[in-house]
Amino acid sequence: MKEWLVFAAEQAIIVIDAMALIIVLVGTVEAFFSGIRVMFSSRSGHEGLYVWLRHARWLIAGLTFLLAADIIETAITPSWEDIGRIAAIAAIRTALDYFLERDLDEIRERQRKPAETPT
Numbered sequence: 001m002k003e004w005l006v007f008a009a010e011q012a013i014i015v016i017d018a019m020a021l022i023i024v025l026v027g028t029v030e031a032f033f034s035g036i037r038v039m040f041s042s043r044s045g046h047e048g049l050y051v052w053l054r055h056a057r058w059l060i061a062g063l064t065f066l067l068a069a070d071i072i073e074t075a076i077t078p079s080w081e082d083i084g085r086i087a088a089i090a091a092i093r094t095a096l097d098y099f100l101e102r103d104l105d106e107i108r109e110r111q112r113k114p115a116e117t118p119t
Contacts, residue, residue: 016068016072020069023058024059024062027058028055030054030058031054053104056104063097070089074090
């Protein structure tokens with residue numbers, strides 16, 4: 001029974017890692033082409049902000065999936081050394097996720113302030 005659970009967890013990790021890779025890849029390709037388009041068409045530069053905001057959302061989604069795979073991996077790791085390695089990776093991914101989300105919140109707040117200011 002334990003071998004079957006380990007096998008299922010390993011397969012789940014592979015699938016989730018693949019999903020995260022696809023999410024990050026699609027988001028990066030989209031940001032690349034959108035960024036190129038904005039570079040040649042936008043004079044104000046404000047549209048570029050939206051490109052990077054959208055890219056950050058894709059990255060946060062990818063990091064969330066990678067963190068899920070890390071959590072599953074901790075359930076089947078045999079040694080404390082492996083768990084420590086996974087914990088370090090998970091901590092880095094969580095920190096990246098936190099800072100990306102914080103930056104998104106700051107940008108959203110800055111965008112709301114001019115709209116709220118009476119003219």
